[in-house]
Amino acid sequence: MTDIKLLIIDDEVEFAATLCQRLQLRGIDATDMHSGGEGLAVLEEVAPEIVILDLKMPDMSGLDVLAEIKKYDPTIEVIMLTGHGSAGSGIEAMEKGAFDYIMKPVDLQELLEKINSAAEQRSKA
Amino acid sequence: MNAMTENTIRQEQIESLCRMMAGFSHDMKNHLGIIRESNGLMGDIVEMGGLGEDEQAMERFKKSIAAIERRVVLSANMFHHLSRLAHRSDTPYSSFQLNDLIGEECAFLERFSKLKQIELVLELGDGLHPIYSDPSLLQHVLYRLYTQCLEQMESGSSLVIITGQEGKNMIITFRLLATAQLDITKLAGETLLSAIEKLNGILEPGESTSEYTDIRLRISSLSLEQ
Numbered sequence: 001m002t003d004i005k006l007l008i009i010d011d012e013v014e015f016a017a018t019l020c021q022r023l024q025l026r027g028i029d030a031t032d033m034h035s036g037g038e039g040l041a042v043l044e045e046v047a048p049e050i051v052i053l054d055l056k057m058p059d060m061s062g063l064d065v066l067a068e069i070k071k072y073d074p075t076i077e078v079i080m081l082t083g084h085g086s087a088g089s090g091i092e093a094m095e096k097g098a099f100d101y102i103m104k105p106v107d108l109q110e111l112l113e114k115i116n117s118a119a120e121q122r123s124k125a
Numbered sequence: 126m127n128a129m130t131e132n133t134i135r136q137e138q139i140e141s142l143c144r145m146m147a148g149f150s151h152d153m154k155n156h157l158g159i160i161r162e163s164n165g166l167m168g169d170i171v172e173m174g175g176l177g178e179d180e181q182a183m184e185r186f187k188k189s190i191a192a193i194e195r196r197v198v199l200s201a202n203m204f205h206h207l208s209r210l211a212h213r214s215d216t217p218y219s220s221f222q223l224n225d226l227i228g229e230e231c232a233f234l235e236r237f238s239k240l241k242q243i244e245l246v247l248e249l250g251d252g253l254h255p256i257y258s259d260p261s262l263l264q265h266v267l268y269r270l271y272t273q274c275l276e277q278m279e280s281g282s283s284l285v286i287i288t289g290q291e292g293k294n295m296i297i298t299f300r301l302l303a304t305a306q307l308d309i310t311k312l313a314g315e316t317l318l319s320a321i322e323k324l325n326g327i328l329e330p331g332e333s334t335s336e337y338t339d340i341r342l343r344i345s346s347l348s349l350e351q
Binding site for chain 2: 012014015018019021022025056057058059083084104105106108
């Protein structure tokens with residue numbers, strides 16, 4: 001799973017930064033940004049293959065950011081982070097182009113599996 | 126007040142509580158998410174060879190401990206407010222401090238302000254008498270007014286909640302900064318106005334300047350404890 005370029009976009013700074021460090025320790029080239037606008041602004045510089053994206057953020061909704069990412073590069077795979085108790089919002093995001101979703105608090109093993117699947121999907125693109 | 130209006134008020138009251146609980150659960154998931162990741166990071170460091178002489182690993186370890194401590198404190202505070210908020214409906218009418226009720230409710234409202242990028246400011250008056258009223262219904266009325274104020278406001282502005290007392294009346298002012306004058310009857314809606322009436326209250330326009338618009342909620346205590 002090494003060498004994957006991954007971008008985390010979540011307004012919870014401590015969460016994003018810590019998750020980023022844990023992924024880096026596993027050899028993933030991870031970067032964290034803390035708003036939808038910031039995340040979109042670094043797309044060109046970071047050139048992520050996979051984006052982990054929070055669904056609810058103050059400046060832009062995760063669904064709006066997802067649409068912008070897909071407009072920029074449809075091959076970027078997006079895994080949505082949702083705090084909702086039901087899967088409804090995650091499924092809605094998948095209908096709008098997200099690769100998958102994961103609920104908070106995140107199970108790292110589950111997330112790593114989803115990252116792996118997303119990387120495989122991306123390599124087929 | 127007819128039974129149908131009473132039922133509608135009750136339904137809206139339940140809706141308000143549910144929305145606040147949904148916001149609360151989101152906040153708690155965020156706190157727990159950070160606790161889990163921080164704990165996980167400490168586990169990673171230990172598993173990947175421990176701290177040894179690695180200063181960077183030691184720094185990460187210390188940061189994780191601090192993050193866990195901070196989030197546990199925040200979570201405990203949220204649960205404290207939740208407990209106070211939930212117990213407000215234990216008795217339909219009781220004597221309480223308005224500022225306490227507003228303080229605990231705002232712990233749940235901040236999330237909605239943050240999402241809309243509106244600053245929530247409390248200016249709670251000193252030395253207010255206790256009020257004898259229906260605290261649970263007042264929580265609902267305050268929640269509804271607050272969310273409706275947010276809907277009228279632009280991102281980047283501030284909503285100030287000011288409390289005060291005029292004779293036997295408690296005054297709660299919603300000051301909407303950088304917001305044009307509002308028609309408060311349209312803002313409130315019929316059911317909310319009925320709920321305010323049930324509280325012996327009146328919703329009235331307050332001061333309006335080029336910088337802000339005030340909406341005043343005047344609540345009469347059934348009997349004030351002196």
